[in-house]
Amino acid sequence: MLIDPLETMLPRGVKDFLPVKAAKIEYLDQSLRRVFDQWGFRPLMPAALEYLHALERGLGIGLREKTFRFDDRQSGKLVAFSPDMTPQVARIVATRMRDLPLPLRLRYSGRVLRHAEQQSGKDREIFQSGVELIGLDSPEADAEMIAMAVSALQAVGGRNFTIDIGQVEFYRGVVADLELDAGQSVALQDAIARKDASGLHMLLEESTLNDRAREEIAALPRLFGGREVLERAERAVTNDRSRRALDNLAQVLDALDSDGIDDHITLDLGELRGFDYHTGITFQGFLGKMGRAVCSGGRYDGLTARYGHPTPATGFTFNLLNLLFALDRKLDGPAAVKTDMLIVSRGVPKNSSRALAHELRKRGYSVARELLDRDYATSLDYARKLNYRYVLVMHATAPHMQLLSLSDNSERQLTREALLDGTVEL
């Protein structure tokens, strides 16, 4: 089989979005910005390009490996494209915004790039839209992030959602004194994250851990469910660090006013997939049956310190392409690609159709003019295929124009004045 070279023009993991999908992404992006604005968050736009050494201060091992990097012809240094905007926000806050009074409420929206395995099918280009709340260490601040994520999900029409809340300090407390080597540590975390109880059991059997440690770790995949998880977890551990994590989690839930969203909240103390910079609560939002999170976030109290200015912080980000995938057809209505009118003029001086289009646009309508001399049937077919709402026909000989609705094929006669007065309902 011959593969058309034009069809294979894009590297894997990136996509072009044609109008129908592009309009949906824009709609999601703008809806989220509106929610973030209403909560008092202000925009920040980090540079697309960074020195690798600066960027890496804020990245964990996992993301360092996924960073697009190259020699900068201009400076001779290694530069990179950010795989995550949170470290960029931390850098900016720590260097250029350190004199502002706290807390800072910041939002951002943009694309980041991550290497992905050839066969993983994962996106390499990720559309992020998120917020950071800088300068607060209280459970109330974490609760604000979760409540905002819920508001945002509701604003874009998400109904059937789940917010999965973890606390990375709980696990860290369990393993703190165990002297696990790196390989063991990764294998355990992986089995816990996959809730693979039998795999985890085998790993623990093979280990030299004492019985108490084995028991505590083996409990992790089951510490998943409603608020009752807090009690079970309390009984499952003995160390103070894990207990403080549970207290913190309970306080965040108290501050969340979870009435009404209680059914949407699950606790998961085996949720360890946060970035390495997380230091407390983490959460992920899911829609419908889709396994990939549409949003994720958590507390990261040590990140701005890596850029020389320690301050507590919490935040979260939406993955717009996952959100698009989860909601897709539901956005057909709110993000429809339509234009109100195509003006077809038959023997009318061109400047009169230009002037009419101009006046209609001033009144808020979207209007394009038929610039080709072709028969009416072809223009009509064009307007239908490209999803115009109306075709407006101007005649040289008649004082009236015809307005044809493409949704129901109804036709009206009207004057220029009636159309511009706003007395005609469209």
Next chain:
Amino acid sequence: MLIDPLETMLPRGVKDFLPVKAAKIEYLDQSLRRVFDQWGFRPLMPAALEYLHALERGLGIGLREKTFRFDDRQSGKLVAFSPDMTPQVARIVATRMRDLPLPLRLRYSGRVLRHAEQQSGKDREIFQSGVELIGLDSPEADAEMIAMAVSALQAVGGRNFTIDIGQVEFYRGVVADLELDAGQSVALQDAIARKDASGLHMLLEESTLNDRAREEIAALPRLFGGREVLERAERAVTNDRSRRALDNLAQVLDALDSDGIDDHITLDLGELRGFDYHTGITFQGFLGKMGRAVCSGGRYDGLTARYGHPTPATGFTFNLLNLLFALDRKLDGPAAVKTDMLIVSRGVPKNSSRALAHELRKRGYSVARELLDRDYATSLDYARKLNYRYVLVMHATAPHMQLLSLSDNSERQLTREALLDGTVEL
């Protein structure tokens, strides 16, 4: 002098934008999209990453040299970040949209990257927002592009603007039969573009060109001004190709209804700075006294053919950072970074301030809550510094709340009901 490493964390030619500037860029971007929508243009989002071989089909020599490129770890091929979105749109139209009826009206908005000389001080990250009108070869289509650029400039508050129109075929007609070598050609174009008459004179003296050719080329820097340029140009050349270019230019001006914007239009037949893909009319928009164009565009009838699907096309793009630079202070009002209210609760249960904030947001207000326990004076100072409009104080003991306006320091007592009923004017 010691340079703080935190201050030099970004490579040259890229910038972080803090809230005040970021909000202005967002405002410009959204205002332009709204204009483009009103003219019937639909969004397209090209991938951030392309194979270099695919991208280079659509780039001229100048932009190829400025393209960020690197080995793709995944595919082993060279990949690149686009320095210009028009070739990406051409690729998408030619491959994935070729079966749609023409014309296509498409808009895009995003960042592109270009290498720049270390000392040039030029931006390497360029924020583009533009449109392409695909499938029409008529002067009317070019006129639509210029009229849209004018509408867009007016929509963002540009008053003192100039649109500088050229026609690349005019110059190509003059030099078509002269067998200039590449070095000569570049030197001539450069002198003409800079309107350096004496430099141009010297170049021509040194050349082996005949007198007629010298005369025609020497005239180019002076073919600049109002519509009378067309007549002067007509007299200055003898070849058919240049004459056809003048006819085309006259037709575009006729189709432009330049009444009202006549003062803003200049013709410039020595304007040769278009990308190599231009094949007819080109134009650039300038604001105030700023020398860098805020928008530019033109006809490019051969570009989609490079991707296997020939169709005429015209378009233009705004450079958002140049636009920001030109308008900056004028955007202080329309793009102000403000939040309506900071809610400070004094001894009130936290869930009641959360609930009030929630209700206010539902009514369209932007509201943040004071989450720190600090004295009122500090909260007030915070709200002023971060440009809140009001501070709303809830008291445990009083049924009324206080609403303090930070613009005039006036204070009102009001009930929760009055605030939510919309009977209080903010």
